[in-house]
Amino acid sequence: MMFEVSNMSFALPEIFMLVMACVILLVLAIRGDKGINSIYVLSQISLIATALIIYQSIGSGSGLSFDGTYIKDTLSNVLKLAICLINVFVLLYASSYLKARSLFKGEFYVLALFSTLGMMIMASAYHFLTLYLGLELMSLCLYAMVAMQRDSAVATEAAMKYFILGALASGMLLYGMSIIYGVTGSLAIADIAQALQTQEIDQTVLSFGLVFLLIGIGFKLGAVPFHMWLPDVYHGAPTAMTLFIATAPKIAAFAMAIRLLVDGLGEGQAYWQDMAIMLSVLSMIIGNVVAIAQTNLKRMLAYSTISHVGFILLGVLSGTAQGYSAAMFYVLVYSLMSLGGFGMIILMSRQGFEADNIDDFKGLSQRSPWFALMMLILMFSMAGIPPLAGFYAKFAVINSVVEVGLVPIAIVAVVMSVIGAFYYLRVIKVMYFDKPSDQNILQAPKDMQIAISVNALLVLALGVSPGALMAICAITFS
Amino acid sequence: MFSDFPLLSLIIWLPIFGGVAVLINGDNNPWARPLSLLVSAVTFVASLGLYVGFDNTTYQMQFVEQAPWIASFDINYFLGIDGFSMPLIILTSFSTLLVVVAGWEVIKDRVSHYMAAFLIMEGLMIAVFSALDAILFYVFFEAMLIPLFLVIGIWGGPNRVYATIKFFLYTLFGSVFLLLALLYLRHVSGSFSILAFHDVSLSMAQQTLLFLAFLISFAVKIPMWPVHTWLPDAHVEAPTGGSVILAAITLKIGGYGLLRFALPITPDASMALDWFVITLSLIGIVYIGFVALVQSDLKKLIAYSSIAHMGFVTLGLFIVFRIFANSATGSGAELAIEGAMVQMISHGFIAAAMFLSVGVLYDRMHTREISAYGGVINTMPVFGGFAVFFAMANAGLPGTSGFVGEFMVILAAFQADFWFAFLAATTLILGAAYTLWMIKRVMFGEVANDQVAQLTDINQREFIILASLAVIVLAIGLWPAPLTDFMHSSVEHLLTQISQSKL
Helix, strand or coil: CCCCHHHHHHHHHHHHHHHHHHHHHHHHHHHHHHHHHHHHHHHHHHHHHHHHHHHHHCCCCCEEECCCCEEECHHHHHHHHHHHHHHHHHHHHHHHHHHCCCCCCHHHHHHHHHHHHHHHHHHHECEHHHHHHHHHHHHHHHHHHHCCCCCCHHHHHHHHHHHHHHHHHHHHHHHHHHHHHHHHCCCEHHHHHHHHHHCCCCHHHHHHHHHHHHHHHHHHHCCCCCCCHHHHHHHHCCHHHHHHHHCHHHHHHHHHHHHHHHHHCHHHHHHHHHHHHHHHHHHHHHHHHHHHCCCEHHHHHHHHHHHHHHHHHHHHHCCCHHHHHHHHHHHHHHHHHHHHHHHHHHHHCECCECCCEHHHHCCHHHHCHHHHHHHHHHHHHHHCCCCCHHHHHHHHHHHHHHHCCCHHHHHHHHHHHHHHHHHHHHHHHHHHHCCCCCCCCCCCCHHHHHHHHHHHHHHHHHHHCCHHHHHHHHHHCC | CCCCCCHHHHHHHHHHHHHHHHHHHCCCCCCHHHHHHHHHHHHHHHHHHHHHHCCCCCCCCEEEEEEEEEHHHCEEEEEEECCCHHHHHHHHHHHHHHHHHHCCCCCCCCHHHHHHHHHHHHHHHHHHHHECEHHHHHHHHHHCHHHHHHHHHHHCCCCHHHHHHHHHHHHHHHHHHHHHHHHHHHHHHCCCEHHHHHHCCCCHHHHHHHHHHHHHHHHHHCCCCCCCCHHHHHHHHCCHHHHHHHHHHHHHHHHHHHHHHHHHHCHHHHHHCHHHHHHHHHHHHHHHHHHHHCCCEHHHHHHHHHHHHHHHHHHHHHHHHHHHHHCCCCCCHHHHHHHHHHHHHHHHHHHHHHHHHHHHHHHHHCCCEHHHCCCHHHHCHHHHHHHHHHHHHHHCCCCCHHHHHHHHHHHHHHHHCHHHHHHHHHHHHHHHHHHHHHHHHHHCCCCCCHHHHCCCCCCHHHHHHHHHHHHHHHHHHHCCHHHHHHHHHHHHHHHHHHHCCCC
């Protein structure tokens, strides 16, 4: 195996992130919770610096490294950049939440950075083992994070559920990988793709392996029928952790889906397309219909996530470059909207008050017209109403299935998006048409207020001119 | 002289940015009302530039603007108007001006939000009428729902939440099928340009599905029987301004959509299914007329009368196929389309006037029950005069604009089938019955109660609003030629488009 320094540069962002995470771990070990502020600042610096490194490296060569286990291409660059930037916002929002609840501890930041590292590895992995390594690094940090509020029975329960089901999913994924290894004789994604094209493959075994891979992906994305953990974890975890789980990890899971299904097993599309249709349609239906019955905003957003996952899969299952780029656009927009949605819950909450019921938003337009407007933008965007970013995401994925002639699925998608509009409208109704039940002014710090405004206005800006981001997504898969 | 100046962009974005400025200005600032008035007045004056610069000898799109918007999907910022959209745009800018003036003293709660919602709405509606790119059209078509949703929900009546959510979901349900149809057409034609859609050839099966998608989406908007049930609810709960915009313009977008999409893109399916649309229209005209007769709520009555009047629009648009079938020359077809267009414009003004009149009464009495009134003309003679005039126009009295459109459609219907004309003509009786009976109960007779006795007549602001509408209704009624002249070329072009099979 050749080990050249030039190869190392492909993993420079990950190496930098790893070093920084270790440094922060050391600071934590030496200074304990007294150094919490510097830990927070250091974490933000490492995320921003990593983003800068990734941005710098765009255009300076791409390809495989580390003996074909690692890839640097447009997809990995863009997704990693998005993961880092999203997490800058996540840490900012989360800090405001944690400070108010004596959860403001160094461990959170160490876990967050290691988890980010895991996501970045997932985005760049081009080998089943590398992929699995990234996935587990990310997931184990997330399990620990959910359990951090150890006095809370609900959070502990959520962590247990998340861990057990997550471990099960990892097991399924590994099993699938081992079967694929059995038929193709390789774990490297490039070799698998090659083998599928050139060799005689036992199709039954291949499809058998694909089932398990898809179950694993379905679990991590939260697609029906592998969604059971999602509402409980989103609801039970402290909002800051929910925020973390609901945003960047979805981008990483999308990367995993693309690497496995498209880059690796693109030849087996005939097999996985049908399964993906099932996952997608069920997710859209269950997610949207069940969300209507929720009174807890976090739980409602959890079901809304499930429905969004259905839409993302819509782009993937179309099996065209256009569809993949549409799904990529969707996942980026989704994480931005989800960031804003959970961010608003944190913004509204204060010590001893979680603000996670829909009724807690009553009369917000009179208490704080500006943030009501921001929430309005986010909700209409999630509902897919133009001129907001969420519309173009839905537009692009539905377009991609129409292009491949799957019109009945497109009909299900649009009907479900109308049903979905209802529960988003209910949040807006509560904010704008109801009288406020408490007169508390928002206590969130200024930086949080500015960040969430930027967040929501970005959703609006992407709605008015989605062209640039769409072009980036199109280039990725061209 | 207007060829290079982006006039359409100006009248789209001026009210939108003006609305945002009003919104940022906030409620505590006395500038919210004057600023809104300024923005809407400038927009109205600028929109008259379309009238002045319009060339009515061609059916080609005018005032065209084109720039790339979303390059990876080949979606363009493509604007242009023809004889169908120009009058509707001026109707829009005029109605918004009226709404701003009408809400001047009446709206006390969150004034800047109210004004901003209508200004933004204005820009979006003008954009809908001038968009020539399908996705651009769709974006504005849907975006319109947001301000109207908030207007009904915030300033509406007691049951406003139910009404506004019903309104939103109904129209959204319709329009998602439009999106599918547009995506499919792009798949077939390779472009999102509406003009390119007009030229693409489609099989009968494709056309039928596309036509049904168009019909679902625009029938909800118009609204046609039996998907009309959201309209009475929305109208009853909406504040006066919301009702005016809803009746005067958003309903017209449904009719405009049929003209712009369904007829020229799917002519063969339109022909094959014309019986379906005609049946629904006639049911709308006759049955809804009876329904209007029994209403006890002023706004509900006018809402039902709107549905009946819009039935004429769809009837006019779809009897052309029968006319072509009856005579090779298709004489009368032009009359039908022009009648439908005139009916849309005229209904825009009359419905606006009717809702504003109800608004005048509601502001004083805070009730819309017909039984709460009686003998209003004794205490409000000037208002009474206007109200009776508008009621007459609503009933289709010759000399008012209400007569012109209905008469043209009925006349054309004779060329298609006697019974169509016969059923459509019953509206002249039914319309007169429910409108005049309402007027009799509200306006005439003894002064019914103390509240009516204490009514004060309309002030100068209300007088100006109603008088300007009365002048227009009378002008179109007496001399509709200027209006129809503008449409002539576009109507002829539409007729050639729909008489050519696309199979």
